[in-house]
Amino acid sequence: MHVTIRQLGIFNAVAEQLSFTRAAAQLYLTQPAVSLQIRRLEEQVGLPLFEQLGKRIFLTDAGRELVGHSHRIFDELDEAREMIAQMKDISRGTLSIAVATTASSFATRLIAAFVKQHPGATVRLDVTNRRTLIEQLGDNQKDVVVMGQPPDDLDVVGEAFMENPLMVIASPDHPLAGRKRIPIEELGTQPFVVRESGSGTRSAMQRLFEQHDIRPAISIEIADNGALKEAVAAGLGLGVVSLHTLEPELQIGSLVTLNAEHFPILRHWYLVCRKGKRLSPIVLAFKAFVFEHAADLAQG
Ligand code: PGA
DSSP: OOOOHHHHHHHHHHHHHTOHHHHHHHHTOOHHHHHHHHHHHHHHHTSOSEEEETTEEEEOHHHHHHHHHHHHHHHHHHHHHHHHHHHHOGGGOEEEEEEEGGGHHHHHHHHHHHHHHSTTOEEEEEEEOHHHHHHHHHTTOOSEEEESSOOTTSOEEEEEEEEEEEEEEEOTTSTTTTOSSBOHHHHTTSOEEEEOBTBHHHHHHHHHHHHTTOOOOEEEEESOHHHHHHHHHTTSOEEEEEGGGTHHHHHHTSOEEOOBTTOSEEEEEEEEEETTOOOOHHHHHHHHHHHHHHHHHHTO
């Protein structure tokens, strides 16, 4: 069936008015133009859609069947129009974002500030480790990802927006606390509380230690920065975490950073998207917002 939306629209009007003349007036068309389109539609359908009995016209069985489908087609089109309008409209758009566990506290502040500017926007935030972020990018599940170093083996565009210094932390009564320029070899003699493998923090730490041929004992592996910091504060070992997770503990003094050689490990935070991904206006607005505000927000 080669049926056009225009023909269905005219058909709906005639079916509603049960009059070619009134339908023509409603659509600002001439009556012969309406009759012609209905005739063409009937040719395509292969059955009459209307019948004239006396002066009145009625829908045939086929006409009644087609009305239901035609209304559903127009409802679907309305829904599609509304959805596209939402995508075009920054104030009502949806942003699907995933952030590295370590970035969660400043990313949440960033998103909160962004949503205050765009109160109608819907944000879906996922917090997970580096390995899962890479999988999500690979499957094109997210508009944008906040992570350390973008992956080399995926077609992505990564833009650095802020430094991410990784510090060695200890409980304040640790024997190394307060020492200056602690040799990295000495760190190697200490037990460490570490993040799970698959996290960016763990791989950055491991890379540095391997470069210096250091293999510290691992007292416990924890997939959460908060719990890791508590384990370090409780004296289970030293730890490596981003400065961006440390603010409250440094303020109250439950943890200290060590002054050790090769630390901080200097990483950066990146906004990462798949290359070629069509970014909606709200995603573009979010990216611009991050570059404008990230540095202030990281301070807390
Ligand atoms: P993480 O990510 O939370 O997986 O350690 C941070 C990073 O990549 O540095």
